[in-house]
Amino acid sequence: xxxxxxxxxxxxxxxxxxxxxxxxxxxxxxxxxxxxxxxxxxxxxxxxxxxxxxxxxxxxxxxxxxxxxxxxxxxxxxxxxxxxxxxxxxxxxxxxxxxxxxxxxxxx
Numbered sequence: 645x646x647x648x649x650x651x652x653x654x655x656x657x658x659x660x661x662x663x664x665x666x667x668x669x670x671x672x673x674x675x676x677x678x679x680x681x682x683x684x685x686x687x688x689x690x691x692x693x694x695x696x697x698x699x700x701x702x703x704x705x706x707x708x709x710x711x712x713x714x715x716x717x718x719x720x721x722x723x724x725x726x727x728x729x730x731x732x733x734x735x736x737x738x739x740x741x742x743x744x745x746x747x748x749x750x751x752x
Contacts, residue, residue, distance in 0.1 A: 662691050666749065668731075669738035680734045682727035685720075712748040
C-alpha cells in the first residue's frame with residue numbers, strides 16, 4: 645500500500661508592517677523597535693483580522709477574527725496626549741498579543 649501525503653500549503657504572507665510588529669516581541673530580532681503611531685497600530689490589528697470597539701476614552705477592545713481558535717478579546721490603551729506607542733510599549737503589546745493568541749498566528 646502506498647500512502648500519498650499532500651504537501652502543506654505555505655502560510656499566507658503577512659504584510660511587512662505586520663511582520664515587523666510581531667517580530668518586535670522577539671528579543672533576538674536584530675531590527676531596532678521604533679515608535680509606532682496609534683493609527684498605524686490600529687491598521688496592523690485590522691490587517692490581522694481584529695475588530696475594535698471603544699471601551700473608554702483611551703481603552704480599545706480588540707475582538708479576534710472568527711478563524712482564531714482563541715475567542716478571548718484583548719484590550720490595549722491608546723497613549724495620550726501624544727498617540728505614539730514608544731518602543732518598550734510596542735514590544736509589550738506584541739508580546740501580549742503573541743502570548744494570548746499563540747496558537748493562532750502563522751510563523752512569520
